[in-house]
Amino acid sequence: MAACGGGGGGGEGGGEESITLSYAFFAPIASFPGVQMEEWAERMDECTDGQVEVEFFPGGSLLGSGDIYDGVSEGVVDIGMDSPAYDVGRFPLSSAVSLPVGFTNAEVASKTFLDLLTEYEPAEFDGYEIVTAFTTEPAYLQTQQPITSRSDLSGRELRAAGAGVPALQALGASPVGMPMPNVAESLQTGVITGYMSSREVLQDFGLAEQVSYVTDYPFGISNSFVAVMDEGRFAELPEDVQQCIQDLRPEMAEFASQYHDQDNVQPALEWAASEHGVETVELEPGEQEAFDETLSQLVDTWVDEVGGDFDPQEVLDRVEELRDQYSAEN
Template structure:
């Protein structure tokens, strides 16, 4: 009898162990930011939070610095299952996400938290079909993108003429509208390109000076806030993997996503301050624009917004409605 009892208990224990193992879900997360960057640390902490709140049912293996998929491959990598979750830049897939591209327009952003809230509001309002091949977790966006140069200071719009600056997506259009020549490249490529003189600087937020050490290779910053743009980042999950999660786990992840939207936005602003300090501590110089010069810059980038409306209309979308909602949302947050 004792033997039967021992055997029975062994079977029960094995059964429970098998059930526990079956419930454990392993996912992979790809991100191009280096592990030391605050945005990478937030992505990794999101993974740990998911594991914690699902009581270990979901475990996520995190791959920073483009070690699983590169920045430009990240979205398709999620669609194709090369990674289960991906975090990268929408602008690296130019023309693919027309609705969210409105967020990146040079609307005069003042903070990363503002831009982040705008990006998620635009998605929630229009739920673009372009994202139907993934499960969107959330979006976030950096603080005002400004002009940085390595050799030639830009104090007025005429100084932009002939400058080759790193820029992607809508920021490339900003460079062109201001008289410069945009050169497309991912952020990991930019440091050496500036250092070697391939480009004379770039358009990016203040945080990049420390986060990507760009403050070591540039010397000047033009605080062109009236023409400031942002760049929208996505965090998406493979559609099939999402469907495999239980409703309770999905609900838990959605709750975490809402919290991390704010964390990312606040982190962009905190790191902008750190980036500015890093930039200035290198002995670099930052200067602003007076009212007259600001008006010139704002006027120069205005056609970008008008062209966006026309291009989006051709795709069967209401471009003006998207822009109006984006601007209205931004103004309400400011």
């Protein structure tokens, strides 16, 4: 992988040699973060007048989830996109956006997340230039039997990840950790009877064939994504290319989240209902308040226990302030 075809220059500006940037991600290119990758490459091509070409390594073909950021630091790849939501210990400030604090869509959560990273410049991303950051919509229960109360959840084995694990535990379920590509087989074999995730997976992973119900209760956001470059590698790029990358950072957060909300989730729900009869069910009377109370305690626990070089309550207050601001605009 040639990271740069003579297009260095230590940031001193505008050489005309072509530059090839390798870009790794752990999920398929057809996933909505993969669509974002392709759109970013097109916009970089336009912004740099064709000077930058992007070489994709999706689907874990070069680096798997959890290895991507280290691969960027080690020069295995120029740009890497991974999910901080999978590793709260390594990304404590990023985990704030995964808390059940009332995000209703990906656009509001994504804009909040990017602002949070830009304002606080957390130590968890020291040594990296953030290319962009965005999130999914909230996570929902998607199950083989309807879940309309806490009693329905009692002891039930459901796939979850990140902040979804303590949420399910607090509500009485038995969360099971596994990669999303393993969920379909685990549903077929009875290892699990459902999962917690954003709802595009009904179509993207074909899971509407294995589940019959979606519980209409949003938890915290299902997943977050941050694409990064090594700071040293970024500094080698011509200044005009650096500027394009920085200018595209908020554009791509908005593009990815709007695509997810409008062109990814809604069509998946309609397809799941029309092709496989998947039903959306409501919580029983009084259960929403009970769910809300249980999850609010998880937020309090995060404030008390999260590690990092920041004030957790201050960060949480800022998350809620940005959520309200972008919700009003949205």
